[in-house]
Amino acid sequence: MARFRCGACGREGEFAYDPQHHECPRCGSFDVVFALNIDELPDEFVQMLLQAETLDGEKNED
Numbered sequence: 001m002a003r004f005r006c007g008a009c010g011r012e013g014e015f016a017y018d019p020q021h022h023e024c025p026r027c028g029s030f031d032v033v034f035a036l037n038i039d040e041l042p043d044e045f046v047q048m049l050l051q052a053e054t055l056d057g058e059k060n061e062d
């Protein structure tokens with residue numbers, strides 16, 4: 001699920017994010033901001049982000 005807020009009608013809510021449908025489900029405007037909540041991301045994805053930072057640090061040590 002992704003949070004969204006529409007800049008046209010002010011609608012806020014949650015829905016299943018679909019990259020092919022960026023428009024507001026209420027008014028159809030494309031002036032919509034999406035926000036993925038990190039708490040809702042899969043653990044594998046969070047670990048990948050954390051590991052990316054770690055690898056960067058290890059590179060500096062070398």
Ligand SMILES: [Zn+2]
Pocket residue numbers: 006007008009010011024025026027028029
């Ligand atoms: Zn809207």
